[in-house]
Amino acid sequence: MRNAFIIFAALPLLSGCVTSVAKTAFDVVTLPVKVASAGVDALTTSQAEADQKRGREIRKQEEQRGREARAMLQRCQSGRTLPTDICGPAQPR
Numbered sequence: 001m002r003n004a005f006i007i008f009a010a011l012p013l014l015s016g017c018v019t020s021v022a023k024t025a026f027d028v029v030t031l032p033v034k035v036a037s038a039g040v041d042a043l044t045t046s047q048a049e050a051d052q053k054r055g056r057e058i059r060k061q062e063e064q065r066g067r068e069a070r071a072m073l074q075r076c077q078s079g080r081t082l083p084t085d086i087c088g089p090a091q092p093r
Contacts, residue, residue: 075087
């Protein structure tokens with residue numbers, strides 16, 4: 001009877017140890033899966049990431065076209081046009 005009491009009294013003290021061992025075993029088993037999924041994520045591009053990248057490229061192109069249009073307008077107004085500039089006829093003031 002006394003031995004049974006000691007065993008039952010010691011069980012709450014050992015539960016932390018058992019839980020720790022089980023958690024460590026679970027972490028060891030799931031580690032290869034986590035590593036593989038991280039590698040796949042690093043190598044692949046999601047649709048959202050591709051959309052963001054394409055949006056950045058489009059914004060850069062639009063900014064470049066805007067800079068070129070402003071430069072062409074300045075050249076047209078100053079009378080120093082390039083052969084590629086599209087300047088309308090001079091408006092009388």
